[in-house]
Amino acid sequence: xxxxxxxxxxxxxxxxxxxxxxxxxxxxxxxxAFLALLLAPLVSVSGPLGLGWVSDQYIxxxxxxxxxxxxxxxxxxxxxxxGQISLGHAAFMAIGAYGSAILARELGFSFWTAxxxxxxxTGLIGLLFGLPSLRVxxxxxxxxxLAAQFIIPWALRYPMEDxxxxxxxxxxxxxxxxxxxxxxxxxxSNDEPLVFEAGDPYFVDVISVSLESVAGGSPVIEVVxxxxxxVPYGDxxxxxxxxxxxxxxxxxxxxxxxxAYQVSIRAEDGGAFEATVQRSKALSFATSIAMYxxxxxxxxxxxxLARNIIRTRTGRAFISVxxxxxxxxxxxxxxxxxxxRAFFLSAVYAGIAGCLLAYERNSLSLDAFQLDxxxxxxxxxxxxxxxxxxGAMFGVTFIRLLQEAMIPTLRPWLSDWxxxxxxxxxxxxxxxxxxxxLFGGTxxxxxxxxxxxxxxxxxxxxxxxxLRPYSY
Amino acid sequence: MPVKLHVNKISLSFGxxxxxxxxxxxxxxxxxxAVIGPNGAGKTSLINSINGFYTPQEGSIIFEGGxxxxxxxxxxxxxxxxxxxxxxALYTNATVLDNLMAARHIHMKTGMMSGALFxxxxxxxxxxxxxxVEEIIEFLEMxxxxxxxxxxxxxxxxxxxxxxxxxxxEPTLLLLDEPMAxxxxxxxxxxxxxxxxxxxxxxxxxMLIEHDIGLVMDISHRIAVIDFGxxxxxxxxxxxxxxxxxxxxxxxxxxx
Numbered sequence: 001x002x003x004x005x006x007x008x009x010x011x012x013x014x015x016x017x018x019x020x021x022x023x024x025x026x027x028x029x030x031x032x033a034f035l036a037l038l039l040a041p042l043v044s045v046s047g048p049l050g051l052g053w054v055s056d057q058y059i060x061x062x063x064x065x066x067x068x069x070x071x072x073x074x075x076x077x078x079x080x081x082x083g084q085i086s087l088g089h090a091a092f093m094a095i096g097a098y099g100s101a102i103l104a105r106e107l108g109f110s111f112w113t114a115x116x117x118x119x120x121x122t123g124l125i126g127l128l129f130g131l132p133s134l135r136v137x138x139x140x141x142x143x144x145x146l147a148a149q150f151i152i153p154w155a156l157r158y159p160m161e162d163x164x165x166x167x168x169x170x171x172x173x174x175x176x177x178x179x180x181x182x183x184x185x186x187x188x189s190n191d192e193p194l195v196f197e198a199g200d201p202y203f204v205d206v207i208s209v210s211l212e213s214v215a216g217g218s219p220v221i222e223v224v225x226x227x228x229x230x231v232p233y234g235d236x237x238x239x240x241x242x243x244x245x246x247x248x249x250x251x252x253x254x255x256x257x258x259x260a261y262q263v264s265i266r267a268e269d270g271g272a273f274e275a276t277v278q279r280s281k282a283l284s285f286a287t288s289i290a291m292y293x294x295x296x297x298x299x300x301x302x303x304x305l306a307r308n309i310i311r312t313r314t315g316r317a318f319i320s321v322x323x324x325x326x327x328x329x330x331x332x333x334x335x336x337x338x339x340x341r342a343f344f345l346s347a348v349y350a351g352i353a354g355c356l357l358a359y360e361r362n363s364l365s366l367d368a369f370q371l372d373x374x375x376x377x378x379x380x381x382x383x384x385x386x387x388x389x390x391g392a393m394f395g396v397t398f399i400r401l402l403q404e405a406m407i408p409t410l411r412p413w414l415s416d417w418x419x420x421x422x423x424x425x426x427x428x429x430x431x432x433x434x435x436x437x438l439f440g441g442t443x444x445x446x447x448x449x450x451x452x453x454x455x456x457x458x459x460x461x462x463x464x465x466x467l468r469p470y471s472y
Numbered sequence: 473m474p475v476k477l478h479v480n481k482i483s484l485s486f487g488x489x490x491x492x493x494x495x496x497x498x499x500x501x502x503x504x505x506a507v508i509g510p511n512g513a514g515k516t517s518l519i520n521s522i523n524g525f526y527t528p529q530e531g532s533i534i535f536e537g538g539x540x541x542x543x544x545x546x547x548x549x550x551x552x553x554x555x556x557x558x559x560x561a562l563y564t565n566a567t568v569l570d571n572l573m574a575a576r577h578i579h580m581k582t583g584m585m586s587g588a589l590f591x592x593x594x595x596x597x598x599x600x601x602x603x604x605v606e607e608i609i610e611f612l613e614m615x616x617x618x619x620x621x622x623x624x625x626x627x628x629x630x631x632x633x634x635x636x637x638x639x640x641x642e643p644t645l646l647l648l649d650e651p652m653a654x655x656x657x658x659x660x661x662x663x664x665x666x667x668x669x670x671x672x673x674x675x676x677x678x679m680l681i682e683h684d685i686g687l688v689m690d691i692s693h694r695i696a697v698i699d700f701g702x703x704x705x706x707x708x709x710x711x712x713x714x715x716x717x718x719x720x721x722x723x724x725x726x727x728x
Contacts, residue, residue: 014598014599014602014603015595015599018595018598018599018602305588305589306588308587308588308589308590309584309587309588311590312582312587312590312594312598313576313577313580313581313582313583313587314582314583314584314587315587316566316570316573316574316577317574317577319563319565319566319570319574320563320566320574320577322563322565323562323563323564323565323566324561324562324563324564326525326561327557327561327562327563328563328574329525329544329545329546330523330524330525330545330546330549330555331546331549331554331555331574331575331577331637331638331641332546332549332550332575332577332578332641333546333574333577334544334546335546341584345584387565
């Protein structure tokens with residue numbers, strides 16, 4: 001049904017028949033939508049053009065939607081296409097988030113290497129938790145994946161507390177390209193602190209201090225930020241280098257705030273030190289506008305790759321497993337390895353989403369990866385349309401708009417009106433229950449009226465549009 | 473004629489129920505071999521044993537000279553054993569095209585990575601196999617439904633799609649489990665014509681289970697009769713129709 005073309009358009013080759021956007025108009029619409037997405041931050045309030053056509057709130061919202069579109073598309077591959085239920089998707093996101101943050105903090109990975117590394121790690125752990133799918137199906141498999149949802153956050157919180165900070169939030173450094181060649185070389189000594197101006201949030205100043213000689217005495221290098229506070233050695237934007245005797249030999253620091261910085265050197269137990277300070281520029285993604293340009297194109301790319309996987313050999317094997325695993329096995333598909341592939345792929349998508357979430361927020365907490373997030377993602381998938389290529393996009397966008405735009409609008413009116421309707425319930429309870437009521441209500445309405453989700457509605461609409469003004 | 477399939481004294485039981493006991497027969501390459509028998513005789517269990525869904529406790533299954541008794545089903549499919557099911561087992565939410573393309577799985581190479589890019593070799597392979605699938609669609613006269621979701625098709629068409637899916641695997645041994653069950657005379661004739669055409673054009677060895685005795689007599693070269701899990705007769709159609717044991721099994725004993 002989805003393959004209906006406008007009158008006069010005929011496929012003459014298999015390439016044409018297989019293409020996603022058959023007509024020039026389809027392509028144009030898609031490219032325009034992508035272009036609009038790319039231009040949105042430029043014309044936002046805090047964008048570099050200073051036009052203020054789009055509120056900053058929406059730029060952040062689109063980025064968060066894009067992150068969850070990646071995660072829910074992973075879930076779509078597993079649940080929608082392969083028919084394996086997973087209740088542990090948020091836990092896999094946690095692995096991607098904490099994995100990439102720890103790689104960056106402890107092992108000095110940059111964002112660009114931490115992203116694929118943590119995605120792969122998440123994929124492998126997803127594979128492990130997919131193993132029960134060999135023996136159990138449906139409800140029982142849901143229980144088995146629920147184990148992942150409890151084991152993984154627990155493991156991150158307690159046994160790995162040294163790395164993850166346990167219940168405390170974990171700071172994540174901003175992604176960066178560079179630093180490029182240094183533009184200033186200064187000398188630093190005990191008597192003369194170095195003062196310099198930084199300012200651009202996109203092209204930040206990176207300073208690297210290296211001591212000339214460390215023999216005798218313990219040097220302390222101090223960076224004071226524009227607010228007048230000394231930056232602690234554990235800060236995410238600072239890397240401290242030490243020698244074998246644990247003495248500081250140098251550090252590098254990313255100055256991303258606007259204003260004057262001061263770098264000074266002193267000795268805790270006497271002694272004089274000389275150091276060289278190199279300053280260079282780097283492209284930083286600390287701002288939400290810059291992060292947007294990592295997140296949104298990556299989400300579009302991952303949606304594209306998922307769509308291609310689904311319409312080729314691997315995807316057809318997934319669908320075969322979903323629709324009839326017995327027939328699939330008897331017709332040459334190794335059902336078990338394809339289930340595992342689906343778990344792997346789904347976890348890789350979750351890992352990427354988790355990593356992006358960590359770097360977008362600059363701070364991580366386990367509260368974001370609990371069971372309610374897993375269930376919310378399943379709800380998004382069902383509302384959007386499980387087993388449709390665009391299901392994840394529709395579901396996440398709809399739920400996020402509902403939560404962040406519609407409910408805040410309705411809230412004052414409802415908290416005014418509902419207590420009058422229900423005088424026997426405490427008004428405070430009603431107000432705090434409005435969000436879950438609206439969320440749950442929407443889910444129920446969808447399950448009853450359109451169980452196949454928004455994506456199915458969209459396909460019906462597209463066919464009707466292409467056939468207009470006739471209905472057949 | 474070389475032996476295609478040798479079912480060597482297989483016995484299959486589920487707990488205390490003996491579904492098959494010491495069933496033995498040979499299917500020669502290039503023949504249409506039918507298995508008949510009353511309901512519950514063990515015919516479907518036999519087919520399930522041949523393509524690996526059940527593993528018989530005793531005996532062995534020799535395919536083209538090699539023992540496949542302990543091979544997993546998907547590997548048997550890769551050897552060229554394909555089948556249809558008594559109660560249609562299609563991929564209901566996919567299109568006819570996707571159902572047939574899914575059966576090309578063992579002939580294709582595209583992995584997850586190259587498939588994700590859908591570029592170069594992956595796209596060429598997709599088109600090459602699409603061509604092959606289109607030949608099958610044309611052969612089975614289902615051009616009009618190639619993009620329909622299987623779940624929306626009528627029973628007769630679904631049976632035909634299932635035959636198409638089995639053919640897309642390019643089998644050398646085709647197992648048909650009641651291909652004409654629940655069809656009217658016209659549909660049965662169509663199906664019989666397709667089976668004969670497959671046999672004639674591609675030289676596929678066909679083993680079928682069917683209840684319509686008249687039809688079986690017409691199209692098959694040899695017939696085996698099973699009753700209560702035991703083979704009670706085997707031979708050419710005219711021999712079978714005269715066989716005392718077979719007549720007893722089907723019609724009951726003559727009153728003296």
